[in-house]
Amino acid sequence: MFGRLIIGLFLSLGTSFSAWAAARAVFIPVPPEQxxxxxxxxxxxxxxxxxxxxxxxxxxxxxENTLPSGDKGKILETADKSVLLTCIERPSGNRQCQFHIKDSPFSKIDKGAKRLGYYREDGEVQNWWSKVKPTEQGKLLFVTSDGKLQFYVTPSSLEVNYED
Incomplete structure (x- = not known):
């Protein structure tokens, strides 16, 4: 519930991120690590x-669904709620996506080094694989233009990496 509140707050204040580059990490200072x-x-x-x-x-x-903010959006979430991917489209046509990653056996969050990794190979992966469009044969590969964020999905693995 707290995670959805944080996500809603950041999505509703989307313009506050407009001075940032293509991908940025916000390390949330309240436990648990996220x-x-x-x-x-x-x-x-x-x-x-x-x-x-x-x-x-x-x-x-x-x-696409209408989100509480009134924007159109798409949401993917792991069953254990360790990762929530939310993408919204504003009426202006601008889009914003964000991964909310929480502390879990699958994540490594290093606030000091501004690094984050998430990796899993279990039944959850098939759920995500069925909800993405592969970019190549047998995998989805997405890397931000600044190279800081990588998102990979295959039929057997789910991975998110960020390094500033």
Whole structure:
């Protein structure tokens, strides 16, 4: 429940991330260990617009829903709630995606080094595999244009990596 509250807060304040680059991590200072990996349309590191959230949104093979914020969106979540991927589309056409990753046996969150890893090989993986569109034969591979965030799904593994 707290995770959804945090996600809702950050999504409703989406413009507060507009000065960030393509992908940024927000390490949440309250226990348990958790982080948001935010993927924005505006890439201030390069001074241009970034297509990353549009690409990721389109790779999700789940129905669009109207979210509490009133925006259209797509959501994927693990059954144990250790990962929540939310992508929204604003009325302006801008999109924003974020991974909310919580402390679990599958995650390693290092706030000091600004690094995060999530990896699993279990029944949950098949659920995610059925809800994404593969980018190549037998896998989905998504890397942000700044290279900081990598998201991989195969029929046997689910992986999210971030390093600033």
């Amino acid at each position: 982080a948001l990996l935010v993927i924005q349309t505006v890439n201030m590191d390069t001074g241009g617009l970034d297509n990353d959230p549009h690409i990721l949104y389109d790779l999700l093979n789940v129905p």
